[in-house]
Amino acid sequence: LILPQAVLDAPEHGCLNIHASLLPRWRGAAPIHRAIMAGDPETGICIMQMEAGLDTGPVLLRKATAIGAEETTAQLHDRLSEMGAALIVDALSRLAELTPEVQPEAGVTYAEKIDKGEAQINWTRPAAEVDRQIRGLSPFPGAWCEIEGQRVKLLASKLAEGQGAPGEVLDDNLTIACGSGAVQLLRLQRAGKSAQDPEVFLRGYPVSKGCRL
Template sequence: MRVIFMGTPEFSVPVLEALVAAGHDIACVYCQPPRPAGRGKKDRPTPVHARAIELGLEVRHPVSLKDAAAQAEFAALNADIAVVVAYGLILPQAVLDAPAHGCLNIHASLLPRWRGAAPIHRAIMAGDAETGICIMQMEAGLDTGPVLLRRATAIGAQETTAELHDRLSEMGAALIVEALAGLETLQPEVQPDEGVTYAKKIDKSEARVDFAHSAEEVDRLIRGLSPFPGAWVEFDGQRIKLLASRVVSGAGVPGGGVPGEVLDDALRVACGSGAVQLLKLQRAGKGPQDAEVFLRGVPIRTGDVLG
C-alpha cells in the first residue's frame, strides 16, 4: 500500500522499519520538527526523522496541519492510508479524510482503558496486570475510534516503563503489518462506553516518592516513572532518582520504622506498609547505577531516612 507514516519518538521507529520491510511504499514521513538538544542546544532531528533519512525517505515536519496549504500537500500524496504512532500533533478532519482508507493509529493500551498521552506509565503506576496494543481507526475524538486489532500482554512484576515501552513498540510494529495485510476483512469494533480511563501527561510534581504509601504503590511509582522523569528522593542534600525496585518482605512503619527508613545494607526501605528494595539509582551528573555500585559513591546506611 501507499502509506503516509506519522510518528516522532523512538517508540515509532520500529513501526516505520516494519512497514518498509513489509514492502509498503512510504509516500512521506511526517514527524515533529528538530528541536534544540544537548550542551550546544543545536537543533537535533527526532528519532523518526533521523531513521527516515537513513532509509532514503522524504520527511516533512510542519509545525501545524491546520492551515489549508499543509492539508493540500498532505492530500496531494494520494496515499492509500496513513499510519500514526506517537506523532504529537492533532490531525484535523481534512487530514483524517485524505487517505483512501483513512488514518490508523497504533495505541499502547487496551482501549478504552488509558486513552491519551501516557498509557504505558499510567498502566504500571495503576498496577494493571496487563496492557497491550490496539490498531484504531482514527476519528476526531481523543483515541475514541473503532478498534481493528488488539493484542494483550502481561506486565511483569518488576517491569519498568522503559522495558514495557520497548516491548509494546515491537508489538505495534508487528500488529500494524498484520492489520494492513488483512485490512479488507477486518471488522471494526466500536469502543464501549464502560471502562474509559484517561492517561494524562506525566507531571514532574508526581515524581517525588512518599514512602508513607504502601510498598506496592511506591514500587509502581518507581517503575512507572523509569526512566523519565524518574521518581526521586532527597538524601544528604542531593536529589536521587530511583529507577528500579521490587516489593520485598519488611516490617515497614507498623513494625516500628518510619517511612523512608533504610532497613539494611541491601537498600530495603520501609513504607507505610511493607518495604521496597531499591535496585537502580542515579545521582545528579552520573549515569544510572545498580544499587551495589551506587552505594560505593553514596554511603547510605541502615537507619538513614530517604524522603
C-alpha cells in the first residue's frame, strides 16, 4: 500500500522507512531476493524519508554489508533486520542533524515481486546463476526440480567442481552439473517433509550418481 500524501505529511518530521537495499538500487517489493539472484556483492540498509513514489524518497542514513557466497535470502533478511533496527534508532536519535540525500537518477533498478514461475530450476543455465536462484528463493517460494518424478525444493547450495550433462548427478554428495560448472545441494525438502541436509535426505530418498534431474 502506498500511503496517501495526507498521511505522509501528518508527522512533524514526515514518515521514515527502513529499506533493505542500497537505494536507488532495488526499489520495490523484493530487494533481498533480487540482490542475491543478480549476484550483487553487497547490499545494505537505507533509512529514507517516504514519498508518494515507490521508495523514491531522500536517504537519511545508509549502511552496506557484503553478501556471503553461500548466504540465502532468509539468512540475509535476518542480518538486515538487525542492521535496520539499529540504524532506525540511530536516525531517530539524530533526526534534527541529519541531511536528507536525494537519490540519484543513475542506477535505479526495481525489485519486482517474486513470481512462483521463477522457481523451477533450468539446469542448462550456468552454475553461478543456478546457485543464486536457489539461495535467492530460499525459503520462499523455494527453487525446485524433479528428482525421480517427485518435486523437491532446493533451499541451499554452493558452487562446486565438476562437469557433465545439465542436471546430471556427479557424485554421492548431490553435486549437480549445470550448463557450465556445477552446484552442490546443501538443503532439500520433499513435499510433506521437513528441510534436510544431504546425508539425511539421501538416507530416505536415494539419488544415484549418473541420474538426471
